Amino acid sequence: MTKPDIELSNLPGFNTVEDILKRNSFVDGTMVRELTFRNRTQEGLFRCDLILCFVHDYDDAEVVRFEFEEIHGLESREAHQVSGLAIKDVSSRGWDRTRYEIYDYEGDAIHFYCGAIRLSRTTE
DSSP states (O other): OOOOOOOOGGTTTHOOOOOOHSOOTTSSSSEEEEEEEEEETTTTTTEEEEEEEEESSTOOSSEEEEESOOOEEEEEOOOOSOOOEEEEEOOGGOEEEEEOEETTTTTTOOEEEEEEEEEEEEEO
């Protein structure tokens, strides 16, 4: 896979998780606490969203939550750890409702496409 071309700091909601990401290497060898698919309809069309919640260690209370909207082409080889999450802008390809390619550039654990991404912080 090619190198990511979108920095997390450019995504909506980054300001809510910035201090967590600076404290720990969340996108370099982080544990997946939650992986959830959500199906919905919008404008009469079926949509599938994916929620990934990352922690640095399994006992961490603070969680970085990624919400990926309108995902497709999902491939997953592992569900417990992502070694390096990459986000690439593929909007120039002209695919309907697809703006990003998401993949694990280190361990090849996950790969998919989506239309939008939001970051948020949760505690458990």
